[in-house]
Amino acid sequence: MRIARWLAAAALFSAMPVQAQAPTGAPKLVVVLSVDQFSSDLFSEWRGKYTGGLKRMASGVVFPGGYQSHAATETCPGHSTITSGIRPGRAGIAVNDWFGMRADGYGEIYCVEDEDIPGSTHDNYTVSLKHLSADWQTLGDRMKSLPGSTTRVFAVSGKDRGATLMAGRKADQTLWYDWRAKGFTTYIGADRSRVSTAVPALAAVNARIAQWIARPVIPPLPPQCQARISPIQVGKLTVGDGAEDGPRTDTPENMAKDYRTTRALDLATLDLAESMVAANGLGRGAGTDVLAISLSATDYIGHSYGTEGPEMCGQMVSLDARLGQFFAMLDRQKMDYVVALTADHGGFDAPERHSEHAYPSASRAPLSLAAPVLSQMLAKQFGWQGALIENRALGGDYWFTPNVPGNRRAEAAAWLKAELERQFAGKVAAVFAKADIAELPAPTGNPALWSLAQRVRASFVPDRSGDIYIALLNGQQPMPAGIRGYVATHGSPWDYDRRVPILFWRKGMAPFEQPQPVETVDILPTLASLVGLPIEAGSVDGRCLDLAAGPSTTCR
Numbered sequence: 001m002r003i004a005r006w007l008a009a010a011a012l013f014s015a016m017p018v019q020a021q022a023p024t025g026a027p028k029l030v031v032v033l034s035v036d037q038f039s040s041d042l043f044s045e046w047r048g049k050y051t052g053g054l055k056r057m058a059s060g061v062v063f064p065g066g067y068q069s070h071a072a073t074e075t076c077p078g079h080s081t082i083t084s085g086i087r088p089g090r091a092g093i094a095v096n097d098w099f100g101m102r103a104d105g106y107g108e109i110y111c112v113e114d115e116d117i118p119g120s121t122h123d124n125y126t127v128s129l130k131h132l133s134a135d136w137q138t139l140g141d142r143m144k145s146l147p148g149s150t151t152r153v154f155a156v157s158g159k160d161r162g163a164t165l166m167a168g169r170k171a172d173q174t175l176w177y178d179w180r181a182k183g184f185t186t187y188i189g190a191d192r193s194r195v196s197t198a199v200p201a202l203a204a205v206n207a208r209i210a211q212w213i214a215r216p217v218i219p220p221l222p223p224q225c226q227a228r229i230s231p232i233q234v235g236k237l238t239v240g241d242g243a244e245d246g247p248r249t250d251t252p253e254n255m256a257k258d259y260r261t262t263r264a265l266d267l268a269t270l271d272l273a274e275s276m277v278a279a280n281g282l283g284r285g286a287g288t289d290v291l292a293i294s295l296s297a298t299d300y301i302g303h304s305y306g307t308e309g310p311e312m313c314g315q316m317v318s319l320d321a322r323l324g325q326f327f328a329m330l331d332r333q334k335m336d337y338v339v340a341l342t343a344d345h346g347g348f349d350a351p352e353r354h355s356e357h358a359y360p361s362a363s364r365a366p367l368s369l370a371a372p373v374l375s376q377m378l379a380k381q382f383g384w385q386g387a388l389i390e391n392r393a394l395g396g397d398y399w400f401t402p403n404v405p406g407n408r409r410a411e412a413a414a415w416l417k418a419e420l421e422r423q424f425a426g427k428v429a430a431v432f433a434k435a436d437i438a439e440l441p442a443p444t445g446n447p448a449l450w451s452l453a454q455r456v457r458a459s460f461v462p463d464r465s466g467d468i469y470i471a472l473l474n475g476q477q478p479m480p481a482g483i484r485g486y487v488a489t490h491g492s493p494w495d496y497d498r499r500v501p502i503l504f505w506r507k508g509m510a511p512f513e514q515p516q517p518v519e520t521v522d523i524l525p526t527l528a529s530l531v532g533l534p535i536e537a538g539s540v541d542g543r544c545l546d547l548a549a550g551p552s553t554t555c556r
């Protein structure tokens with residue numbers, strides 16, 4: 001009897017009309033937002049305090065534990081996944097910078113530079129997407145490739161890699177902040193007159209930045225951040241004291257660099273995004289347009305001051321408010337737009353504050369993991385001369401230089417791995433030789449359950465990844481001491497660096513929350529399905545996330 005009554009009630013319930021007016025058809029504008037270093041931890045800490053754009057995003061479809069599932073949790077690998085649907089290893093982006101041969105000799109190669117251009121150096125480079133694989137196609141590239149496509153693609157970021165890696169190869173305009181140019185710029189060789197027509201605010205924004213560089217002003221800390229003031233000593237530096245260090249005033253170059261560590265960087269980025277929308281009627285054309293925005297200030301502020309101080313509070317308050325204005329501007333255009341917001345990687349606070357905040361096991365990696373130390377170990381064993389190993393941080397990838405003979409590299413890596421495991425037993429989490437990772441299949445399934453080796457495999461690129469990979473202990477920062485601009489960082493294979501929120505919002509969309517892991521590579525197939533873009537099976541690593549809360553589906 002009770003079952004029969006339940007069945008009758010269930011039948012009645014399922015016959016009831018759906019109340020929410022769910023959006024139908026393709027949105028006219030897809031906005032993809034990346035907040036650099038916006039970890040799931042930061043999102044959960046701030047979620048209840050947002051009142052602006054981030055509150056709106058948190059009221060849509062929320063995946064609080066998305067994954068940048070790979071080990072190389074840095075800006076380039078992370079951004080390479082967001083609009084492409086493929087993992088960094090497949091995209092060709094092993095890390096931000098790897099070591100190899102360039103026009104000016106053996107050295108560091110940046111993910112979005114053309115190192116073959118004569119006269120270019122690692123510090124003075126030409127921005128290029130040449131390192132991206134053939135499998136790497138952004139949402140914008142794919143939409144523009146459709147026959148008869150009218151899609152426009154615009155992108156803007158505080159970093160060149162943030163803009164170019166979300167925009168793709170066919171974007172109409174890609175702008176980024178460049179401290180060398182002391183303002184926002186675009187590709188060398190691009191038609192500058194077209195830029196100023198397409199982004200009319202560019203001249204005014206750059207004039208404002210030039211003025212700031214000439215006479216820097218740090219805005220006061222928002223009142224709600226005063227309570228967070230609590231000075232922390234990091235080596236010789238003090239952070240968290242509420243006095244955001246003004247920019248270095250020794251050279252205009254340093255002032256142009258330090259502009260990036262201000263809340264103003266994201267405000268300028270969104271000014272340009274609004275100009276792109278207004279001047280080009282994005283979202284009001286015949287097809288669906290794409291606007292990719294990567295907001296970099298959270299990352300610079302996280303590196304400079306850590307994630308838990310008044311400085312990050314100021315950034316969260318400022319970003320939330322400005323994003324609210326940005327969405328209000330889109331609302332005024334009276335168009336149907338969808339927003340996907342995520343991050344390129346997470347982050348971890350300075351160990352010095354962790355120990356004051358009830359987490360004393362956070363630490364800094366030992367200097368004995370520096371490349372010259374490992375280089376000496378190899379030299380002693382094999383008798384080779386000169387620098388044998390290069391790296392960029394303690395732990396992570398280590399590259400053999402050309403002084404290690406090509407036919408002895410596998411042998412040297414296997415020996416060094418065994419030696420490191422012996423010498424650093426209990427002091428590092430794992431050591432992998434290149435061959436250990438190369439033989440693994442590309443990982444699939446729940447990224448929270450992947451082994452460390454699988455995480456390394458997801459950002460492994462045979463000719464760009466290191467010969468040795470050292471996974472630091474959980475909670476260990478990969479630098480020995482805090483320096484100005486760099487007291488905390490990310491880049492580890494641990495979840496505080498891998499977990500990022502993935503948030504979708506569209507007017508009329510019924511909200512729901514899914515706490516189980518999804519991945520940033522799921523964003524492209526999800527958006528593709530919304531706009532009716534076909535995706536060939538196997539061409540992406542992610543899956544479509546069904547954004548309909550009820551029995552209908554947005555995955556076609």
Ligand SMILES: [Zn+2]
Pocket residue numbers: 037075299300303490
């Ligand atoms: Zn960073």
